[in-house]
Amino acid sequence: HRDLHSFPTRRSSDLLTQAIAGYRDVYRIRNQILVSSPSDRDSQENLLITDAALGGALALCGDEDAAARYARAAVRLARELIAFDATQGDWRLELAKYSRLLGGIARGTGRLDEAAGADSEALRVLAELVAMDRTNTAWRLELARAQVESARLHLATGNIADAEKLLHTALAAIQAERASGTVNRNLQLYEAEALIALGEVAARHQNLAAARELWEQARGTIGGAARVGADPDFLATWTKALLLLDDTATARPVLDQLALMGYQTPDFEALLKTTKQSYRTKPTTLRCGSDPPGATRGDEIH
Numbered sequence: 001h002r003d004l005h006s007f008p009t010r011r012s013s014d015l016l017t018q019a020i021a022g023y024r025d026v027y028r029i030r031n032q033i034l035v036s037s038p039s040d041r042d043s044q045e046n047l048l049i050t051d052a053a054l055g056g057a058l059a060l061c062g063d064e065d066a067a068a069r070y071a072r073a074a075v076r077l078a079r080e081l082i083a084f085d086a087t088q089g090d091w092r093l094e095l096a097k098y099s100r101l102l103g104g105i106a107r108g109t110g111r112l113d114e115a116a117g118a119d120s121e122a123l124r125v126l127a128e129l130v131a132m133d134r135t136n137t138a139w140r141l142e143l144a145r146a147q148v149e150s151a152r153l154h155l156a157t158g159n160i161a162d163a164e165k166l167l168h169t170a171l172a173a174i175q176a177e178r179a180s181g182t183v184n185r186n187l188q189l190y191e192a193e194a195l196i197a198l199g200e201v202a203a204r205h206q207n208l209a210a211a212r213e214l215w216e217q218a219r220g221t222i223g224g225a226a227r228v229g230a231d232p233d234f235l236a237t238w239t240k241a242l243l244l245l246d247d248t249a250t251a252r253p254v255l256d257q258l259a260l261m262g263y264q265t266p267d268f269e270a271l272l273k274t275t276k277q278s279y280r281t282k283p284t285t286l287r288c289g290s291d292p293p294g295a296t297r298g299d300e301i302h
Contacts (some may be wrong), residue, residue: 015230016061016262020289023054041081045091048077052098055105060232062264062281063288064109071102075118089129093142096125100146107153108266115153122146141177141190144170148194152267155197160204167198185225192222192237199244215244226254232263240268243275255279262287 030047037043055070078095081088103118126143133139147170154163171194178187199214219241226238235258242251258268259281272279281287 014262016057016232017287017289020054020057020061023050023057024289024291026050027054041084044077044081045094048074048081048094048098051077052094052101055098056101058288059101059105059108060265061262061288062284064105064266066288066291068102068105068109068111071098071105074098075102075121089132089139092125092129093139096122096129096146097142099125100142100149103153104149107149107156112153112157119146119150119153123150137177137182140173141184141187144173144194145190148190148197151197155200155204160201164198164201167194167201170194171198188221188225189234189237192218192241195221196237196240196244212245215241219245219247230257230261232258232261235261236263236265236268240271243271243277246275248275248277251277 027047027050030043030050034040034043034047051070051074055067055074058064058070059067075095075098078091078098081091082095085091099118099122103115103122106112106115106118123143123146126139126146129136129139130143147166151163151166151170154160154166171191174187174191174194177184178191195214195218199211199218202208202211202214219238222234222238222241226234235254239251239254239258242248242254255272255277259279262281264281264287269279
């Protein structure tokens, strides 16, 4: 299965819009297939993956309500599959990944109780998977990502100590994977995300020198990878490190590129406000498009 945010690597001012339109087309087809065969497990899994891909892309362009609806639908389908067969590791991994996705969306829009529930489910499922097979790289890395997202929620609620513990655990796992020689470009993204969050922890402790050192590490980790292709996750993470270091000269053209893509998330908006950066994107309907009438109704998507 492709990563949710593995967009095409060409430069395009309509990158997110094109990706979302493509996901919507796939969603319509897979939803129709499932309607005709509601008990088909492969069709259920195919649709839940599309739900999550669409929800993740909509979260990047700033349509948080629609993003949450699709993410909840993915989580619900994953739970249904696990209820049918709890031994399927792939289904359990999907439940954990998309619970993490939902947790991030809910946190960004201030639904902290929902975020806490989603994060808890992701961490529980992934801890169980890793305990079953500690050699599974995908499971270990997804657990690290869930720990970073849970740490972000703890930062949002002022629980600095637990955030710091989670981030150190996650960062150690990610760095160990990089040191092992694993060829995975996403490791640079994951490490930079953890370093940026740890820098925020240091800043909350009023240790600005340590915060800056961590953000410099993040900039060095992500910079080369972000310059290759046009992945909004990589570009946004690089830009966060640059802005936190007051490197606005380097950040400015990347900000302009992200704005043309239509990238806009609550976390990013908060950083732009703090660093006093101008950022103009198209209206939400132009960035994200819209579902056809009757395509989605709350959480009753299927």
